[in-house]
Amino acid sequence: SSELTQDPAVSVALGQTVRITCQGDSLRIYYASWYQQKPGQAPQLVVYAKNKRPSGIPDRFSGSNSGNTASLTITGAQAEDEADYYCKSRDSNGNHNYVFGPGTKVTVL
Amino acid sequence: EVQLVQSGAEVKKPGESLKISCRASGYSFSTHWIAWVRQVPGKGLEWMGIIFPGDSDTRYSPSFQGQVTISADHSVSTAYLQWSSLTASDTAVFYCARLGDEADSDPFDVWGQGTLVSVSS
Numbered sequence: 001s002s003e004l005t006q007d008p009a010v011s012v013a014l015g016q017t018v019r020i021t022c023q024g025d026s027l028r029i030y031y032a033s034w035y036q037q038k039p040g041q042a043p044q045l046v047v048y049a050k051n052k053r054p055s056g057i058p059d060r061f062s063g064s065n066s067g068n069t070a071s072l073t074i075t076g077a078q079a080e081d082e083a084d085y086y087c088k089s090r091d092s093n094g095n096h097n098y099v100f101g102p103g104t105k106v107t108v109l
Numbered sequence: 110e111v112q113l114v115q116s117g118a119e120v121k122k123p124g125e126s127l128k129i130s131c132r133a134s135g136y137s138f139s140t141h142w143i144a145w146v147r148q149v150p151g152k153g154l155e156w157m158g159i160i161f162p163g164d165s166d167t168r169y170s171p172s173f174q175g176q177v178t179i180s181a182d183h184s185v186s187t188a189y190l191q192w193s194s195l196t197a198s199d200t201a202v203f204y205c206a207r208l209g210d211e212a213d214s215d216p217f218d219v220w221g222q223g224t225l226v227s228v229s230s
Contacts, residue, residue: 031214035154042204042223043154048216086154090215096142096168098156098215
């Protein structure tokens with residue numbers, strides 16, 4: 001199986017930019033998808049594939065990939081962006097086997 | 110509207126069995142994989158397994174293989190997660206999620222609201 005690593009926590013000033021990273025060998029082959037989870041709520045998909053957003057997700061959320069690292073960037077962070085963010089990718093075992101990163105807590109100051 | 114609606118919270122004793130459900134609506138249930146994800150209180154998301162309702166092809170995380178059973182009944186557009194003998198360590202919130210159509214990154218694009226399972230003597 002594969003593992004994904006994320007920084008446990010990051011903080012960002014209101015209106016500034018924050019980048020959350022996710023590292024893992026499987027990311028050299030497969031794209032990550034990113035999920036936002038607020039307290040007491042189900043996770044929500046925010047970015048997937050090369051840099052796609054579901055309908056309704058603000059364009060301040062963007063994704064990028066380089067080598068074994070996937071990144072989620074929030075440009076102009078808002079108070080409502082304070083949440084836990086998880087990356088997910090395929091496991092090295094291939095199709096329809098998945099792994100989540102441990103999550104990053106984003107605090108908006 | 111595409112929706113996944115999960116069954117309600119459960120309180121069980123160790124050793125008891127349990128089956129929770131995830132009912133899909135607003136799309137073709139048989140043609141999209143459904144995943145199950147565990148979240149222990151205060152902890153992160155863990156992928157448990159996934160099923161293709163069209164033919165019941167099922168994959169499990171090694172961490173959950175043999176511990177749970179995933180099934181689906183496409184006649185009622187419902188996926189299930191079941192335990193034969195619960196333990197206290199099964200206490201968690203369980204989410205179902207639909208695997209979207211994007212082949213490049215397999216996004217879980219629709220999520221159920223979660224089912225809290227509490228196991229205590």
